[in-house]
Amino acid sequence: MQTNAxxxxxxxxxxxxxxxFGALGLLLSLALLAGGGLLLAAGAGTVGIALGAVAGILGAITVLTAVFYLILGILGVRNCDKPEKCGVNFVLGIIVLVLVVIGLVVNVATTGPSGALSSVVGLVLSILYVMGAKxxxxxxxxxxKV
Structure with a gap:
């Protein structure tokens, strides 16, 4: 069923x-995981091991985020002409909007207003996604109803 979208x-x-952004995030996560693995394998003292563990954790978080962005993007492109299937897009858009707002608040609290530029871009992008789905x-x- 294709209707006016x-x-x-x-x-x-x-x-x-x-x-x-999801594809770039996957590339970044691979670099983080590889770097963390190298630091852990080198065993360059407790600092190297700690940095390797942190890089591994950040890499895993980045993988999850990148996969979520890929799913969000694929569903957005796939359902853009199918208003009957945009309920999923709307729910996922609200989820990402809430997460971006939380990230923006944390980013401003930790780095000040100057560090919030990337979060503002994410906020605008998620608002547009939710608006399109709505x-x-x-x-x-x-x-x-007609």
Whole structure:
């Protein structure tokens, strides 16, 4: 069923951006995991082991984030023309929006306002994703009532 999807553009563009960020995140996580593994393997004292463990933990967190962004992006691109399936996009968009707001608050608290630029970009991106999903979800709801 293909109907009018007013949020199509927002969902498609933000979905593509989330796919790109997810792919870049996977590359970063591989570098973190490799670096952490090298530090652990070298066993360069307690500092090297501690840094290796931290790099490994950050790499694992980055993998999870990157996979979530890939799923979010793929679903955004896939469902941008399908308002009847945008409920999932809306829920995932709200989840990422909440996580970005938490990250923004933590980032500003730890680094000050100057360190919040990347979080603001993430905030704008997640707001646009949620808006596109909501527009499509509302269009589907209105089409069902007609």
């Amino acid at each position: 007013p949020g199509r553009g927002k969902l498609k563009v933000t979905g593509i951006l989330y796919i790109i 527009e499509n979800k509302d269009a589907h709801a209105m089409a069902g």
